[in-house]
Amino acid sequence: MTEEKKDENEMTEEKKNENVVFIGKKGVMGYVLAVVTQFNNGMSEVILKARGKLISRAVDVAEITKNRFLTGVTIKDIQIKTEELTSEDGSLSKVSAIEITLAK
Amino acid sequence: MTEEKKDENEMTEEKKNENVVFIGKKGVMGYVLAVVTQFNNGMSEVILKARGKLISRAVDVAEITKNRFLTGVTIKDIQIKTEELTSEDGSLSKVSAIEITLAK
Numbered sequence: 001m002t003e004e005k006k007d008e009n010e011m012t013e014e015k016k017n018e019n020v021v022f023i024g025k026k027g028v029m030g031y032v033l034a035v036v037t038q039f040n041n042g043m044s045e046v047i048l049k050a051r052g053k054l055i056s057r058a059v060d061v062a063e064i065t066k067n068r069f070l071t072g073v074t075i076k077d078i079q080i081k082t083e084e085l086t087s088e089d090g091s092l093s094k095v096s097a098i099e100i101t102l103a104k
Numbered sequence: 105m106t107e108e109k110k111d112e113n114e115m116t117e118e119k120k121n122e123n124v125v126f127i128g129k130k131g132v133m134g135y136v137l138a139v140v141t142q143f144n145n146g147m148s149e150v151i152l153k154a155r156g157k158l159i160s161r162a163v164d165v166a167e168i169t170k171n172r173f174l175t176g177v178t179i180k181d182i183q184i185k186t187e188e189l190t191s192e193d194g195s196l197s198k199v200s201a202i203e204i205t206l207a208k
């Protein structure tokens with residue numbers, strides 16, 4: 001149940017704002033395309049954000065973008081942190097998060 | 105089938121050499137304990153290594169160690185890369201990997 005709630009949170013955060021790409025439950029290539037589009041729209045930096053089990057998908061997106069699609073792009077910075085989520089019943093849970101900054 | 109082979113690889117690499125802790129299928133707290141033990145044995149740096157879906161567990165281990173057990177420890181460096189694995193039938197598969205360096 002808690003798992004399902006988390007999923008919903010991630011889905012609502014999947015909308016992109018500015019140069020941030022939130023990693024959700026979609027396939028890896030969808031996020032790679034989102035990153036490529038951001039760079040093609042003139043962004044010099046794109047930040048990938050992911051939480052929990054989706055962290056590994058963010059790393060996949062960064063690596064595939066860098067190695068296969070935009071070879072001029074480098075990984076500028078990687079930050080990890082712990083975020084606190086409040087579920088609907090008011091209970092607090094902690095989840096790891098990552099932010100990967102890609103730059104060209 | 106491929107999934108199972110990968111698991112075996114990860115299991116054999118789970119043995120610790122020097123100041124490296126390979127993240128495998130065990131619970132998070134087991135790896136936190138391994139990191140704490142390394143620092144208590146006099147290491148000034150401990151490197152967490154993980155591949156594929158286990159990347160998110162490595163981030164959990166780093167965050168829990170830093171926030172709950174060794175508050176003097178900081179995240180010194182995070183590297184991500186792509187590794188090539190050869191399975192038993194000779195086919196090549198690529199997998200993302202992470203290395204998190206903790207230092208006190």
